[in-house]
Amino acid sequence: MHRVVAVIVPPVLSFDVSIPLMVFGSVPHYDVRTCTARPGAVPTVNGPDVVVKDGLDAVADADTVLAVGSGGERAPEEVLDALRGAAAGGARIASLCTGAFVLAQAGLLDGRRATTHWGLAGDLAARFPSIDVRPDVLFVEDGGIFTSAGAAAAIDLCLHLVRLDHGAAVANTAARLTVVSPVRPGGQAQFIETPLPAERGTSLAPTRAWALEHLDRPLTLADLAGHAGISVRTLTRRFHAETGLSPLQWLLHRRVDRARQLLETTELPMDRVAEKSGLGSADSLRKHLVSRVGLTPTAYRAGFTQRTLS
Incomplete structure (x- = not known):
């Protein structure tokens, strides 16, 4: 024993x-x-x-x-x-x-x-x-x-x-x-929200709000700077000062968040989830979701869907 x-x-x-x-x-x-x-x-x-x-x-x-x-x-x-x-x-x-x-x-x-x-x-x-x-x-x-x-x-x-x-x-x-799941691997995430630094300024808040409305587009630094009416260099400096992240890091976090929301609340196929969240392809969606929460998109949807899927 x-x-x-x-x-x-x-x-x-x-x-x-x-x-x-x-x-x-x-x-x-x-x-x-x-x-x-x-x-x-x-x-x-x-x-x-x-x-x-x-x-x-x-x-x-x-x-x-x-x-x-x-x-x-x-x-x-x-x-x-x-x-x-x-x-x-x-x-x-x-x-x-x-x-x-x-x-x-x-x-x-x-x-x-x-x-x-x-x-x-x-x-x-x-x-x-x-x-x-x-x-x-x-x-x-x-x-x-x-x-x-x-x-x-x-x-x-x-x-x-x-x-x-x-x-x-x-x-x-x-x-x-013991009536529990036998399959959860140790590397699976604890399913907490990835902690982002607190925003410390608002001068780029309108640009961030605009970006959230256009996550399905292939946004570039030039696009963000153009919306803000400043240079790319100034955009990068201010963005980091206000969010603690570079503009592209911030976009990636928000795109994964959008993908998670779509997986939980829609029946969209994986390529459409990737497209609507701005992650490009189903392969890219899988890569970033596994990196973020330790689950594939299929497994995430199965565990976190908010309504019965047909």
Whole structure:
């Protein structure tokens, strides 16, 4: 039996505590336990306490150790020591959501790629600059250490670990028993809006509004400058000062946004979506959407359509 031990670090979401028990416990291949620095009632941030009976000695003979919780707060030193010891002993190490902060505090993510909930990714990167934080993926592995984003992404990571251990059939069984999708890859985006810099000026606002009305046209720098009545050089300088992006970068962001809207709300074929959003061809649409959200246009439409398609 493969022993999975989830180290619970308050404050924690009760849902996060249940994920390892739900996924690994759904198939007869794992012995799943929870432990904490101070066994007993562990407070949660969204409901009643959860009771964790085992102490950190449970980590000693674990094959997989999951850091769960903390909310980004400092974990007890004995927890960090236990995680370091497990890693040194060859255990597979992973974190669910804000558990990435615990692994970071233990020094286990130094020089590695990692992720956490997108809302806290900036904080993780600022506090631990040696970590290559990836805010736009569901989960990531680097050097045998796994980290996941929040909520459902933690389920995806646990299913991925089952798949690594016992293959797709067992992982799919676990997914069916827990009534979740078995197919979401780690590189899929967390489906947050790509953060654009706040606009800091309005002198080119009319030109930006005009461009949004003509995204289906092959707009050039000269077209934008001509509308604004300024030189291309001045346009580029002002555009960057006001948006934090070059004119062409800004156009690409807006075109992908338009394509996503069309995929969600229309039945247009892919070449027409590409044409109406100004991305040119179905191949170009696919390239930019995969780069932006980690899904093909077909997969994006299937997952995010807002009405029943015939």
